Amino acid sequence: MDPLTIGALVAVSTIVVLFSGVSVATGLLLVATGFLIAFDGMRSLPALPELFFAELNSFALLSIPMFIIMGASIASTRAGADLYEALERWLTRVPGGLVISNLGACALFAAMSGSSPATCAAIGKMGIPEMRRRGYPDGVAAGSIAAGGTLGILIPPSVTMIVYGIATETSIGRLFLAGVLPGILLVGLFMAWSLFSTWRSGSAEVLAAGSYSWRERFSILPRVLPFLAIIVGVLFALYGGVATPSETAAVGALLCVIIAVVIYRMWNPRDLWSILRDSTRESVMILFIIAAAGVFSYMLSSLFITQSIAQWIAGLDVNRWVLMGMINAFLLVAGFFLPPVAVILMAAPILLPVITSAGFDPIWFAVILTINMEVGLISPPVGLNLYVINGIAPDISLRTILLGSLPYVLCMFLAILLLCIFPGLATWLPEAVMGPGIY
Numbered sequence: 001m002d003p004l005t006i007g008a009l010v011a012v013s014t015i016v017v018l019f020s021g022v023s024v025a026t027g028l029l030l031v032a033t034g035f036l037i038a039f040d041g042m043r044s045l046p047a048l049p050e051l052f053f054a055e056l057n058s059f060a061l062l063s064i065p066m067f068i069i070m071g072a073s074i075a076s077t078r079a080g081a082d083l084y085e086a087l088e089r090w091l092t093r094v095p096g097g098l099v100i101s102n103l104g105a106c107a108l109f110a111a112m113s114g115s116s117p118a119t120c121a122a123i124g125k126m127g128i129p130e131m132r133r134r135g136y137p138d139g140v141a142a143g144s145i146a147a148g149g150t151l152g153i154l155i156p157p158s159v160t161m162i163v164y165g166i167a168t169e170t171s172i173g174r175l176f177l178a179g180v181l182p183g184i185l186l187v188g189l190f191m192a193w194s195l196f197s198t199w200r201s202g203s204a205e206v207l208a209a210g211s212y213s214w215r216e217r218f219s220i221l222p223r224v225l226p227f228l229a230i231i232v233g234v235l236f237a238l239y240g241g242v243a244t245p246s247e248t249a250a251v252g253a254l255l256c257v258i259i260a261v262v263i264y265r266m267w268n269p270r271d272l273w274s275i276l277r278d279s280t281r282e283s284v285m286i287l288f289i290i291a292a293a294g295v296f297s298y299m300l301s302s303l304f305i306t307q308s309i310a311q312w313i314a315g316l317d318v319n320r321w322v323l324m325g326m327i328n329a330f331l332l333v334a335g336f337f338l339p340p341v342a343v344i345l346m347a348a349p350i351l352l353p354v355i356t357s358a359g360f361d362p363i364w365f366a367v368i369l370t371i372n373m374e375v376g377l378i379s380p381p382v383g384l385n386l387y388v389i390n391g392i393a394p395d396i397s398l399r400t401i402l403l404g405s406l407p408y409v410l411c412m413f414l415a416i417l418l419l420c421i422f423p424g425l426a427t428w429l430p431e432a433v434m435g436p437g438i439y
Contacts, residue, residue, distance in 0.1 A: 001039070003308035009303060010051065011034055013348075023287070024342045025292035032292075032299040039303055048295055055294030056287060059246055060166055065283035066249030067157055072279045073256035074112045074227060077264040082223040083109055085375055088130075089212040089220060095176055098134060099144055099194040102127040106148025107187045108228025111155040112227055116377050120149035120388040128393050129238025138396050145195050146385040147411070148187075150374035153340055155183035157249070159235060160340050160373065162291065164366050167348045171363075172245045173238055174430040178363045179370065181425050182415060186371070189411040199409065225258050239433055286341055293345030300350070310353045320358040321420070324368075327351060328416065335376025336383075343373060365427040368419060371412050378405040 010031065017027040025093050036044040055276060074080075087101035087108075092110045110119040124145040131141040153160040155175035165172040237243045243251065257275070260266045300306045316323065335345045348369070355365050377385045380402065419425050 007305040025288040028292040028296040032296045052291045057293040059314045062246040065248040066253045069253040069254045072275045073260045075118040080109050084126050086220040086224045088227050089217045103148045110152030116149040117388045124392045125198045134391040139404030142389050142401040146378045146405045147408030149385050150377045154370050164344050168352050176342040178426045182367050191309050196416040297349050313354050331372040335373045340373035364423045364426045
C-alpha cells in the first residue's frame with residue numbers, strides 16, 4: 001500500500017482512538033502497535049519496549065518535572081493574589097490600570113507556574129470580581145484572564161518549549177529566549193484591546209485611577225519580589241553559562257519550595273506532599289506522552305509515512321508562505337482538540353524537515369507553533385481555559401466568555417502575522433545572546 005494512503009489511515013485511526021476517550025499516550029501506543037503489526041508483522045513488537053524507554057533516556061527530560069515542581073509550589077500559595085495586588089497598587093494611577101495589572105499578573109504568574117489553568121484560577125479569582133465590581137464589561141473581565149493564562153506556554157521558562165526542543169533536538173536555551181519578545185508583544189496587544197474594548201463599551205469612567213499610599217505599595221513587595229528574583233536567577237544561570245537547563249530547573253524548584261515554606265508558612269507536611277504528588281502526576285503524564293510519541297514516530301518512519309509526507313509537501317509547487325499557511329491551519333485545528341504537548345510530539349518531527357527545507361528558522365517556527373497552541377486553549381470544543389473561567393464566575397455564561405476571548409484570538413493571529421513579517425522578533429534575542437545558530 002502507498003505510504004501516503006497508510007498515512008491517511010493512521011490519521012483517521014488516531015483521531016477515532018483519541019476521541020474514544022482513552023488517554024493521549026495510550027491512544028498513540030495503540031495506533032502505533034496496531035499499524036506496525038498490520039504492515040510489518042509481529043517481528044516489530046520486541047523493539048517497542050526498548051524504543052519506549054529509550055525516549056526517556058535523556059538528561060534534558062529532568063528539567064520537565066523540576067519546572068513542574070517549581071510551578072506547583074507557586075500555584076499552591078497566595079503568590080497569584082499577592083502578585084495581582086502588587087501590580088494593582090503600583091499601576092492604579094495608570095488609565096485602565098486594573099485590566100493592565102490583571103494581564104501583567106497573568107503574564108508573570110504564567111511565567112512562574114507554566115500552567116495556563118493555574119494562572120486563570122489564581123488571577124481570575126481576584127481579578128474578575130474586582131473588574132466587574134468597577135464596571136468593566138464581563139467579556140473583557142473574563143476574556144482577558146482566559147487569554148492571559150495562555151502566556152505560560154510561551155514566556156520562559158516554558159515546559160512546552162522544552163518538549164519542542166527535545167522532540168526536534170533544538171537548543172532549549174534559544175527557545176526560551178525566542179519566546180521573550182513575542183510574549184511581550186502578545187501582552188501589549190492584549191492590553192491594547194482590553195483598553196479599547198472598555199472605552200468603546202461606554203465604560204470609560206472605569207479607567208479612572210484609584211488611590212494607594214506609598215506605604216501600601218511597598219508593603220506588598222517582600223511577598224512577590226523573591227519569586228521574580230527566582231525567574232531572573234533561573235534565566236541568568238541558564239544564559240550565563242552557570243548551569244544546564246536541568247540543573248537550573250532543579251535549583252529553581254528547590255528555591256520555590258523554600259520560599260513557599262518560609263514566606264507563606266507552608267509548614268504542614270501535607271501541603272508539601274500535595275505539591276510533590278500533583279507534580280509527579282503531571283510529570284508522569286507528560287513523560288508517558290513523550291515515550292508513546294517516540295513509538296508513534298518510529299511507526300511513521302518505519303512505514304515511510306514521515307518521509308513520504310515530507311517529499312509530497314516539498315514537491316508541491318506553491319509559495320513557501322502558502323505552505324506555512326497550510327501548516328498553521330493544521331496546527332490550529334489540531335490545537336482545538338489535543339493538548340499542546342501531544343500536538344508538538346506528533347507533528348514536530350514531521351514538520352521540521354519541511355519547514356527547514358522551505359527556508360524557515362526552526363526557532364522562529366517554535367514560536368509560531370506555540371501561539372497556535374495558545375489559541376487552542378481558549379477555543380472550543382476543548383478550550384480548557386474557558387471552562388476554568390466559567391468555574392470561577394459561573395454567573396458569566398460560557399457564550400459571553402467565548403465571545404470575550406475571540407478578540408484575543410485575533411490578537412494572537414495578528415502576532416503570528418507580525419512574526420511572519422518581522423521574524424527577528426523571535427530570532428534576534430537568541431542570536432544576540434547566544435550567537436548565530438546552525439540548523
